[in-house]
Amino acid sequence: MCLLGYMVYFHIYRSPEIINNPHNTRQNLFAARVVRGRILDRNGNVLAETRVAEDGSETRHYPHGDLFAHVVGYNTRGMAGLELTENFNLLTSNAFFLERMANEFRDEKNIGDNVVTTLDLNLQRAAYDALGNNRGAVIVMEASTGRILAMVSKPAFDANTVNANWDSLIAREDSVLLNRATQGLYAPGSTFKMVTSLEYMRQNSGYEAFTYRCHGEIVHGDTRIRCLHGTAHGDVNLRTSFALSCNTAYSYIGLGLNRTSYARTARELLFDSSLPGILPYSRGRFNINQDSTDAEMMMTAMGQGETIVSPYHMALITAAIANGGMLMRPYLVEEITNHTGSRVRQNMPRSYGTLMTSSEAARLREDMRAVVTEGTGTMLNNSSYTVAGKTGTAEYGAAVTNYHSWFVGFTNVDNPELVISVVIEGAGTTGARAVPVVRQVLDAYYLR
Secondary structure, eight states, X not given: OHHHHHXXXXXXXXXXXXXXXXXXXXXXXXXXXXXXXXXXXXXXXXXXXXXXXXXXXXXXXXXXXXXXXXXXXXXXXXXXXXHHHTHHHHTOXXXXXXXXXXXXXXXXXXXXXXXXXXXXXXXXXHHHHHHTTOOEEEEEEETTTOBEEEEEEESOOOGGGTTTTHXXXXXXXXXXXXXXXXHOOBOOGGGGHHHHHHHHHHHOTTGGGOOEEEOXXXXXXXXXXXXXXXXXXXXXXXXXXXXXXXHHHHHHHHHTSOHHHHHXXXXXXXXXXXXXXXXXXXXXXXXXXXXXXXXHHHHHHTTOTTOBBOHHHHHHHHHHHHTXXXXXXXXXXXXXXXXXXXXXXXXXXXXXXXXSOHHHHHHHHHHHHHHXXXXXXXXXXXXXXXXXXXXXXXXXXXSTTOEEEEEEEEEOTTSOOEEEEEEETTOTTOOOTHHHHHHHHHHHHHOO
């Protein structure tokens, strides 16, 4: 009876998961009987489709070239992106049963189901254009639902020519096939001060009384840390040190944090943990432990050291802050329809879990708003829409001029709507190059 029950469970509930495993060769049998379905954006725009020639040969076509290269992926030389994760649905036909019977009788292929994504063509194009020739990534998602509206990684490639250009693509030194949005790992820079602020508030009930005098640098033992460009911020409290991104204040805070508690908070924010989502991703890493040195604590607290994280992961943390501490499970597929448009299955917003309390999230939202109204993100302070967020400048490599530029934040502060995460590689010492990218994306959304 137990064996019978397990067989029923396996064939009814687990079979799609097993069949959709990329290592399961049974999918090749589906492709012999089904024309691969289309991938659409939320408004019905075609992102991927199969063109069938008169001789029956099939070619996968991507109308927008490299615009959705990483998130939609490709279906040659292996698979990537949604082409991989939704392979089972694309090769399953839920056409009207009489149509399927007729096709079987004529020995013709049935047409596979459509995958309707949460992606928005116009917003994706705005993010792509805003990144320009920079290497980096942009992610835009809804705070209250988890819908991912845009995901851009650059450099990109034309998904239509992957097969022809495969050797040159894999030989490139810029990792063009890597989805930097979910798989790129970077030092978070000052965006990590969101985590440090949260930990400081948890360890110090009187955090409102925090004060520090910034002279532009802090020296502790053999460790010397400077604020960007050596700027002396003067007397700051927790809010102003966050808004002005004062490295010395946060290094000072790091010296007083309990290492075990700090590591626990990082795990609660999904560092060194699995992330919710359907695309392949890289785990963020947080290396503070009981044996960490003071120097490591100082560097980590300001977002440097050995901490690394993806733009996607930082978007999740920001989404939880915007949503009162609750992270909604992010998703990319809105619904599955058959080839005539009839709905087969719909995905609904679901909670992933609580990453922090509502009061902690509320305080972080206030500080993130101050970044835009009086701190390092004032370019985003306008009357058309409100923004709260955190800038970041992350040093990497041996040269002192090597920096990545970050911005993470959300819009409509009183009733958060969009979450955005941007990283620009090799942005130099200008510090806030990600902010104009954010402005261009949000203007395209709100002012269209």
